Amino acid sequence: xxxxxxxxxxxxxxxxxxxxxxxxxxGARRGDSALIAVAAPVAVAQFLFVALSxxxxxxxxxxxxxxxxxxxENSHSAMPLIYRVTSVWGNHEGSMLLWVxxxxxxxxxxxxxxxxxxxxxxxxxxxxxxxxAATFYLFILTTSNPFLRLVDAPFEGRDLNxxxxxxxxxxxxxxxxxGYVGCSIAFxxxxxxxxxxxxxxxxxxxVRPWTLxxxxxxxxxxxxxxxxxxxxxxxxxWWFWDPVENASLMPWLATTALxxxxxxxxxxxxxxxxxxxxxxxxxxLSLIGTFLVRSGxxxxxxxxxxxxxxxxxxxxxxxxxIGGSLALYAWRAPMLKQGGKFxxxxxxxxxxxxxxxxxxxxxxxxxxxxxxxxxxxxxGEKISVGAPFFNATFGxxxxxxxxxxxxxxxxxWKRGDLLAAAQRLTVAVGVGAVAIxxxxxxxxxxxxxxxxxxxxxxxxxxxxxxxxAERTMLFRIPVGLAxxxxxxxxxxxxxxxxxxxxxxLVLLGVTGETQWGSERIASLKPGxxxxxxxxxxxxxxxxxxxxxxxxxxxxxxxxRRGGEVIGIMEPSKRTFATRSMTTTEAALMTRGTGQLYVxxxxxxxDGSIAVRVYHKPLVLLIWLGAVVMAVGGALSLxxxxxxxxxxxxxxxxxxxxxxxx
Amino acid sequence: MTRKQRRLAxxxxxxxxxxxxxxxxxxxxKDSIVFxxxxxxxxxxxxxPGTRIRLxxxxxxxxxxxxxxxxxxxxxxxxxxxxxxxxxGILPDLFREGQGVVTEGVLQPGGTFxxxxxxxxxxxxxxxxxxxxxxxxxxxxxxxxxxxxGATQGRAQ
Numbered sequence: 001x002x003x004x005x006x007x008x009x010x011x012x013x014x015x016x017x018x019x020x021x022x023x024x025x026x027g028a029r030r031g032d033s034a035l036i037a038v039a040a041p042v043a044v045a046q047f048l049f050v051a052l053s054x055x056x057x058x059x060x061x062x063x064x065x066x067x068x069x070x071x072x073e074n075s076h077s078a079m080p081l082i083y084r085v086t087s088v089w090g091n092h093e094g095s096m097l098l099w100v101x102x103x104x105x106x107x108x109x110x111x112x113x114x115x116x117x118x119x120x121x122x123x124x125x126x127x128x129x130x131x132x133a134a135t136f137y138l139f140i141l142t143t144s145n146p147f148l149r150l151v152d153a154p155f156e157g158r159d160l161n162x163x164x165x166x167x168x169x170x171x172x173x174x175x176x177x178x179g180y181v182g183c184s185i186a187f188x189x190x191x192x193x194x195x196x197x198x199x200x201x202x203x204x205x206x207v208r209p210w211t212l213x214x215x216x217x218x219x220x221x222x223x224x225x226x227x228x229x230x231x232x233x234x235x236x237x238w239w240f241w242d243p244v245e246n247a248s249l250m251p252w253l254a255t256t257a258l259x260x261x262x263x264x265x266x267x268x269x270x271x272x273x274x275x276x277x278x279x280x281x282x283x284x285l286s287l288i289g290t291f292l293v294r295s296g297x298x299x300x301x302x303x304x305x306x307x308x309x310x311x312x313x314x315x316x317x318x319x320x321x322i323g324g325s326l327a328l329y330a331w332r333a334p335m336l337k338q339g340g341k342f343x344x345x346x347x348x349x350x351x352x353x354x355x356x357x358x359x360x361x362x363x364x365x366x367x368x369x370x371x372x373x374x375x376x377x378x379x380g381e382k383i384s385v386g387a388p389f390f391n392a393t394f395g396x397x398x399x400x401x402x403x404x405x406x407x408x409x410x411x412x413w414k415r416g417d418l419l420a421a422a423q424r425l426t427v428a429v430g431v432g433a434v435a436i437x438x439x440x441x442x443x444x445x446x447x448x449x450x451x452x453x454x455x456x457x458x459x460x461x462x463x464x465x466x467x468x469a470e471r472t473m474l475f476r477i478p479v480g481l482a483x484x485x486x487x488x489x490x491x492x493x494x495x496x497x498x499x500x501x502x503x504x505l506v507l508l509g510v511t512g513e514t515q516w517g518s519e520r521i522a523s524l525k526p527g528x529x530x531x532x533x534x535x536x537x538x539x540x541x542x543x544x545x546x547x548x549x550x551x552x553x554x555x556x557x558x559x560r561r562g563g564e565v566i567g568i569m570e571p572s573k574r575t576f577a578t579r580s581m582t583t584t585e586a587a588l589m590t591r592g593t594g595q596l597y598v599x600x601x602x603x604x605x606d607g608s609i610a611v612r613v614y615h616k617p618l619v620l621l622i623w624l625g626a627v628v629m630a631v632g633g634a635l636s637l638x639x640x641x642x643x644x645x646x647x648x649x650x651x652x653x654x655x656x657x658x659x660x661x
Numbered sequence: 662m663t664r665k666q667r668r669l670a671x672x673x674x675x676x677x678x679x680x681x682x683x684x685x686x687x688x689x690x691k692d693s694i695v696f697x698x699x700x701x702x703x704x705x706x707x708x709x710p711g712t713r714i715r716l717x718x719x720x721x722x723x724x725x726x727x728x729x730x731x732x733x734x735x736x737x738x739x740x741x742x743x744x745x746x747x748x749x750g751i752l753p754d755l756f757r758e759g760q761g762v763v764t765e766g767v768l769q770p771g772g773t774f775x776x777x778x779x780x781x782x783x784x785x786x787x788x789x790x791x792x793x794x795x796x797x798x799x800x801x802x803x804x805x806x807x808x809x810x811g812a813t814q815g816r817a818q
Binding site for chain 1: 664667670671674675678679681682685686688689690692693694695696697715727730731750751752754755765
């Protein structure tokens with residue numbers, strides 16, 4: 001009964017989506033306020049039905065109803081409750097249902113909190129949003145129905161893939177989807193603006209909070225996924241340039257660019273046509289990401305679905321939305337009016353620079369991800385494009401961007417003074433130079449890139465702090481007064497500083513991990529020890545243990561530094577009987593912002609065991625930096641100017657709220 | 662600067678950055694892509710020793726030999742050709758005899774393959790996509806030995 005209810009609710013959601021995709025749009029074109037008014041309640045109803053459908057599937061998982069094929073394939077009654085819930089989206093069908101659930105949440109949010117939007121624009125946005133929803137409901141119902149029943153209900157399920165039975169992975173897909181799908185709002189706004197043939201600074205102010213929210217979720221989702229790969233896959237790597245990872249990086253780069261160009265549009269009414277294009281591209285890249293992951297065209301650690309009919313269906317969705325929106329863009333964009341002028345060295349110029357490099361870097365990732373697929377489809381030749389490619393293309397393009405980051409916020413709008421900005425960055429440049437010199441002196445010239453990485457990272461970090469120091473006049477006026485000024489600063493200024501600071505921290509972590517990380521591999525017998533970077537790890541022996549749905553062999557290591565015991569590490573190998581699969585559970589020990597990492601290989605008949613030990617200095621900064629960036633985004637989102645539903649400012653800005661025509 | 666000049670400058674900057682990016686991409690594609698080959702491909706294409714390639718196939722049952730100091734040797738086969746692979750290190754969790762594997766490394770003059778990376782990525786049939794395609798080409802797809810080696814479960818992921 002429950003699965004049928006879920007199925008039925010989804011069909012109803014499809015019907016509502018089709019209705020919502022047509023009626024409000026017709027209303028907006030005709031200026032019929034009754035038809036326009038339909039959009040918001042229908043969007044909320046659509047969300048309620050999808051939520052019902054999703055809850056039905058979740059209920060089947062929680063109650064271990066193995067008569068539902070999807071539950072049978074991906075769950076097991078011995079699994080802890082939390083993983084029974086998360087396995088709802090640990091498979092293709094369920095994750096698509098999560099995708100549409102999030103899409104409908106965003107739709108309902110626009111409907112409920114978009115009170116200050118012009119009614120016609122809001123109705124058009126919700127209609128466009130509904131087209132997306134309708135195609136994805138159809139996709140689920142025709143090719144990936146999660147509610148299919150089995151004729152003979154089995155007694156036990158086949159268990160969730162063990163590497164997915166992890167808390168990190170439980171949070172990763174929803175966060176990432178919140179980001180991916182969040183891009184759809186900016187897309188819908190862009191398409192609505194093109195349909196209406198009108199766009200102004202207020203448009204950017206409505207779009208920016210949604211884009212920011214999506215960007216925050218994407219940032220956290222990517223960081224979470226990277227941390228999961230780091231501790232769960234047992235190789236100690238945090239980014240593999242795997243196509244599935246690239247699929248999330250590309251929308252991130254595009255939304256980052258979009259956030260920055262929307263600032264220009266909002267403040268200076270410029271870059272309108274470009275911003276619209278970016279909004280379309282960001283969502284297109286999200287769709288491509290969904291296609292790459294969900295169609296099974298890739299073989300990668302993440303792919304857990306493959307079925308050609310699905311691939312063709314998603315490809316059709318891609319062609320429809322990307323092709324359609326770009327055609328609409330080509331047709332309508334020339335009608336949009338151009339905005340304010342600016343000099344090359346100005347805040348706008350800096351943001352254009354940012355956009356240029358971000359999109360170009362995004363394009364190189366795109367080429368590296370899709371070239372092998374295209375080549376294979378065309379010639380049958382199979383190649384792999386790995387880390388060396390991306391290091392040689394993405395890396396060099398990001399360096400100028402990182403150098404420019406601290407300059408941006410210090411340049412004035414319209415016409416900036418590069419020299420003055422450079423003077424204000426003296427301290428940052430000094431710190432960076434000292435870092436380069438100090439690294440050379442203490443670590444030598446090997447590895448070559450390390451000093452420059454450190455220097456650049458500290459330049460970005462101090463540069464971000466300089467902006468705040470300048471704005472609060474810190475060191476020039478009494479501290480108390482500066483503090484007061486700091487509190488009075490717009491939250492978006494703090495947001496910028498935090499986001500840029502986070503970027504610097506990520507770079508610091510990447511430099512530390514890649515340049516100074518060390519790895520030791522050995523086969524150890526009980527009592528033997530392995531030494532890595534002043535840490536001695538003594539292998540004490542192995543202990544067998546039993547978990548709820550697995551057995552594990554844990555190895556015990558005593559960690560000493562300078563003869564003193566500083567802790568115990570217990571990496572293990574888990575065997576999941578249901579799927580006859582083995583996973584490696586690495587042990588981590590945090591020392592400052594660095595980590596010791598131990599993972600096990602195969603035990604040998606003579607009692608020895610293969611061990612892989614890593615020392616990874618500064619590695620935690622990679623994810624910590626991402627969190628700081630997300631905090632920056634959240635601060636910026638809380639800025640009064642951007643608050644969704646905030647009352648209109650009485651005067652001054654009133655002019656900006658009116659259409660530019 | 663007039664609006665027109667400014668726009669020209671902007672376009673020039675954009676084209677410049679794109680040009681640099683294109684140059685980077687092309688050189689990187691020339692230097693850092695690695696071709697995938699099955700043991701049969703290696704024999705047929707006469708791949709020169711010293712070339713960096715990805716070699717994929719099934720780990721021949723009974724061929725795994727563990728030596729001192731984590732040295733490992735095994736045969737990779739696609740049903741027709743066989744190449745002996747030498748590797749030092751820890752094998753991934755999913756590595757098993759009779760299962761699909763992709764290794765990356767350099768072909769040695771003696772005909773053995775010195776691998777520095779061993780991947781046991783796979784789809785739901787425990788077989789990497791490239792390997793499955795290569796096996797299909799050789800007419801060995803879903804052959805008996807693909808199912809031995811303990812993989813009774815059909816779905817892996």
